[in-house]
Amino acid sequence: MMTDELTQLHPSHRTAMMIEGAFVAVPLLVAGIVLEIVGLLPTGVVIVPAALVALWCLGWAPMRRYRHKGFALAEDRLRVVKGWLFHRDTVVPFGRVQHIDVIRGPVERMLGLSTLVLHTAGSHNSSVALPGLLDSDAQSMREVIRSHITRETEGV
Amino acid sequence: MSDPRGEAPRRTELLGLVPSVTKGLAQAVFAVIAVAVGAREISSNAFLMVTIAVLIVGSALAAAFVRWWRTEYRVGADDIRLETGLLSREARSVPYERIQDVSIAEPLLARLLGLVSVTFETGAGGKDEIELAYVTRAEGERLRAVVRRQRETPVETGAAGAVAPADAAEEPSETLFAMDLGRVVHFGLFEFSLVVLGVIGAALQQLDFLLPFDIWSADFWTDLFAVQTDTLRHWGFAAQIFGAVLAAVSLLVLGVVTGVVRTVLRDYDFRLERTERGFRRRRGLLNRTDVVMPVHRVQAGVLATGLVRRRFGWHSLKFVSLANDAKSASHDVVPFAQPDEIAPVARAASIALPGPDTRWHRPSRRPWTDSFVFFAAALTAAGMVMAIADVPWWPAPLVAIPVAGVLHALHWLRHGWAMDDGQLFVRTGLLAPVVTSAPAIKLQSVEIARGPLGRLRGYVALKCGLAGGRLEIDGLMHDTAEALRQSILAEIARVDFSRLNTPAVKR
Structure with missing residues (x-):
């Protein structure tokens, strides 16, 4: 089961990360350009690092982070994978879920995305977040997990 | 009382202000002293000083009284409510189903007055508990008794407040473990502690600032010291050695005595009982505590020992329970016992203990090697910098390298894990082994985490979500971790469909 193919997140999630990166990159670029125009420092000392950081925030980081994120929804468990340098591969059995959140931030809402958060009683990993799902997918996943919990509680 | 919706709101005992105010007063006294010493003009004016003291003490009293007056609790049909606050009222409701432990503590002063403090532990961690x-x-x-009764029959309403007092608390119980005074003192001998020195040192430092009297002046000490050294010189070399030995021995005695006293105060008349509702632990000489831990709330057990006591076969067992995240309310159930005394307690909580036939696996050596290489590099660099700067003792960091090496090796040797019959054992520790034992079905999630170094060298850490504790295995190779995770998940899944899954958790 663990060899399940990971499902990629919705491509809009990449856009969402880029927009979030823009909140850092744009002010940085503006500041760099202003300093460049004022000309206190030799040409390129400010703008080049600023541009590199901006490029990282806008392009490289979202692309790479998106490539390494994924999830697998099995019959009785959810697996969430993320990260390249700091890789995290988490499995949450539905039987251990205490409650479920579906969160939509402003950027996500603009793109029609949601983040699904599973809460467990564990002190480590007490909440496992899965971002970048289509609204409808997140809601249906929530229903699946919820019905699983209900079924199990009634079965006891 | 006949109101089916619960009983009328009540306040805590007014007499209870005495212990809580006393605690506040102790701090107030320090404040008064600090003010008096801090400003000499005040200390010379007796009237002003008394006024300030009265103000500080009075405000502490008034605050405590208002807090008492505006705090009301109510035992409802299906929850316990607590209303607090002078201007903004805050009402908290804790449903009985969410109350995991009810612990009763009797600090010294309260005990003299026949009072107790009751804590309803909800597992929310420290702050949010009533x-x-x-x-x-x-x-x-x-x-x-009310909480217990409610937990037993959660559907039934009414009669909640009408529960008869005291008699309900008496249940048939079986003593699982108890320590007599002899055992407690024996335990104390291993609890060597020099905390007293720290306290004295800290107090002296405080007083040093606060009391600028003559005896604290430099002259006083130099004189005293001069006399001492003079005598010592008089006695000669052998006497100096004798003095050093005497100092060491007295330090040792002080440490042992402190340990014994602290242990007796904490664990006097320790008894652990198995009651209908769970494990009940009572202990303490001056501050007697009474804690109940429901059996199904026990998530894991921690079996520990010490460097010296291990030679004599003494071990301790602690429970990891939902209600003790990072709180000092420890769940020490067997503080000091031989393995055959621990076994029945662990069995009662259905926690397996590692036996001689447990197949231990060692983690990969790589994380420890990597860590040591970093240490050695840093120490070498430090040594070189110190040598260049011509600092005395520059070889010290280099000498520390083999020490670090031995510690790393020891740490690695201690580490181990085993998965046996649905039980996950993790062994850690440096000087003495600490074994955490958790039934896999009690685990909440399983994560495989890999940092940058692990990415290069192929090792990962397996981190399990455990309610109220930590369970991690460092330095597994990826395939091993994957296989271990599979078997843990298989255990969880099996239980979810076939075995009873601690019904009270789900409600």
Whole structure:
């Protein structure tokens, strides 16, 4: 089961990360350009690092982070994978879920995305977040997990 | 009382203000002293000083009284409510199903007055728990009985407040473990502690600032010291050695005595009982505590020992439970016992202990090697910098390298894990082994985490979500971790469909 193919997140999630990166990159670029125009420092000392950081925030980081994120929804468990340098591969059995959140931030809402958060009683990993799902997918996943919990509680 | 919706709101005992105010007063006294010493003009004016003292003490009293007056609790049909606050009222409701432990503590002063403090532990961790300080002992027992009764029959309403007091608390119980005074003192001998030195040192430092009297002046000490050294020189070399030995021995005695005293105070008349509702632990000489841990809330056990006591076969067992995240309310169930005394307690909580036939696996050596290489590099660099700067003792960092090496090797040797019959064992520790044992079905999630170094060298850490504790295995190779995770998940899944899954958790 663990060899399940990971499902990629919705491509809009990449856009969402880029927009979030823009909140850092744009002010940085503006500041760099202003300093460049004022000309206190030799040409390129400010703008080049600023541009590199901006490029990282806008392009490289979202692309790479998106490539390494994924999830697998099995019959009785959810697996969430993320990260390249700091890789995290988490499995949450539905039987251990205490409650479920579906969160939509402003950027996500603009793109029609949601983040699904599973809460467990564990002190480590007490909440496992899965971002970048289509609204409808997140809601249906929530229903699946919820019905699983209900079924199990009634079965006891 | 006949109101089916619960009983009328009540306040805690007014007498309970005495212990809580006393605690506040102790701090106030320090404040008064600090003010008096800090500003000489005040200390010379007796009237002003008395006024300030009265103000500080009075405000502490008034605050405590208002807090008491505006705090009301109510035992409802299906929850316990607590209303607090002078201007903004805050009402908290804790449903009985969410109350995991009810613990009763009797600090010294409260105990003299026949009062107890009752804490309803919800597993929310420290801050959000309801604490009623102080109520009469009978009321404490009654509250505990109410909660227990509610937990037993959660559907039934009414009669919640009409529960008869005290008698409900008496249940058939079986003593699982108890320590007599001899055992407690024996335990104390291993609890060597020099905390007293720290306290004295800290107090002296404080007084040093606060009391600029003559005896604290430099002259006083130099004189005293001069006399001492003079005598010592007189005695000669052998006497100096004798003095050093004497100092070491007295330090040792002080440490042992402190350990014994602290242990007796904490664990006097320790008894652990198995009651209908769970494990009940009572202990303490001056501050007697009474804690109940429901059996199904026990998530894991931690079996520990010490460097010296291990030679004599002494071990301790602690429970990891939902209600003790990072709180000092420890769940020490067997503080000091031989393995055959621990076994029945662990069995009662259905926690397996590692036996001689447990197949231990060692983690990969790589994380420890990597860590040591970093240490060695840093120490070498430090040594070189110190040598270049011509600092005395520059070889010290280099000498530390083999020490670090031995410690790393020892740490690695201690590490181990085993998965046996649905039980996950993780062994850690440096000087003495600490084994955490958790039934896999109690685990909440399983994560495989890999950092940058692990990415290069192929090792990962397996981190399990455990309610109220930590369970991690470092330095597994990826395939091993994957296989271990599979078997843990298989265990969880099996239980979810076929075995009873601790019904009270789900409600």
